[in-house]
Amino acid sequence: MKKFVVLIGASLLLLAFATSALAHPGSLLRPRHLRGEVVSLDTSASTVSFLCRDDTTRTLTVAGTTKILKNGRWAAFDKLALGDYGTAKYVITTDTAELKALKIIVRTPIMRGKISEITSDTITLKRPKSSRTFTVDADTKIKRNGAIITLADLKVRDQAKISYNKLEGGGFVARSIKAAGKKH
Numbered sequence: 001m002k003k004f005v006v007l008i009g010a011s012l013l014l015l016a017f018a019t020s021a022l023a024h025p026g027s028l029l030r031p032r033h034l035r036g037e038v039v040s041l042d043t044s045a046s047t048v049s050f051l052c053r054d055d056t057t058r059t060l061t062v063a064g065t066t067k068i069l070k071n072g073r074w075a076a077f078d079k080l081a082l083g084d085y086g087t088a089k090y091v092i093t094t095d096t097a098e099l100k101a102l103k104i105i106v107r108t109p110i111m112r113g114k115i116s117e118i119t120s121d122t123i124t125l126k127r128p129k130s131s132r133t134f135t136v137d138a139d140t141k142i143k144r145n146g147a148i149i150t151l152a153d154l155k156v157r158d159q160a161k162i163s164y165n166k167l168e169g170g171g172f173v174a175r176s177i178k179a180a181g182k183k184h
Contacts, residue, residue, distance in 0.1 A: 029091050031102060034058055038084040038106065048080055048104070050088060060090050060101040067103045083109050083166035108163045108175060115158045115179065118151065123174065125162060134164055134174040141176040145183060155181050 039057065040049035049059040062068075068075045070084065086106030090099050111132060113125035124133045136142075136151050144154060154160075158181035164172045 029094065031089050031091055033087060033089055035087045036085070038080055038082055038086075041080055041082065043078065046077065048077075048088075048101070058099060060088055060099045060104075062101050062104070066101045069103070069105045071107055080104070080106065081108070081165040082168065083164065083172075085109055108165065110161055110163045112159070112161045115154060115156050115160050118154055118156060120151075123151065123154065123160075123162070123177065125160060132172060134162055134172045135167070136174050136177070140174045142179075143177070144179045144181065151177075154179055157181065 034050055034052050036050035036052040036058075038048060039051045040059070041047075046062045047059050048062055049057050051057050062077050066077070068077060068080065070079050084106035086104065088101055088105075089103040090101050092098070093100055111125055111127070113127040113131070115123060116126035116131060117124040117133075121136055122133050123136055124131055140151075142149050142151060142154065144158065154177070158179040160177055160179040162177050163175045165175060167173055
């Protein structure tokens with residue numbers, strides 16, 4: 001009799017787990033991955049949206065436990081920026097179907113080319129088939145041939161690598177400029 005009660009109890013427990021698995025096929029708590037570009041940040045709601053390769057947008061909730069790696073270094077949520085590109089590992093919560101970020105790994109986008117124009121607060125980089133103008137602000141770090149300089153010290157026709165972020169209203173802001181050219 002005792003064996004029968006244990007067998008019935010084990011059967012009921014197994015049935016409960018099987019029913020739960022059928023209700024949520026694929027287990028919602030299984031980690032999932034995405035790759036894409038950061039297209040939206042909401043600091044008040046602690047969310048980040050990625051435009052994925054398949055042209056879908058996924059919005060992830062970032063918690064205090066979310067690990068964020070930007071340009072190879074640990075970073076806080078407020079260091080993420082529009083235009084960053086990378087991957088995210090997340091789970092779908094069972095109670096609210098919210099996408100909860102576990103880990104985000106991103107890189108700041110860069111562009112390489114030849115400087116074609118410099119103004120008091122912008123720099124234009126030209127590539128064989130395109131060009132792009134970047135706003136330069138007080139936070140932009142600028143180097144030429146390894147030395148720290150100002151925007152006015154750059155030269156048209158220098159080769160440059162610019163890391164940048166997208167602006168919410170459109171356009172781009174340079175985060176760093178590394179140029180190389182003839183020493184004068």
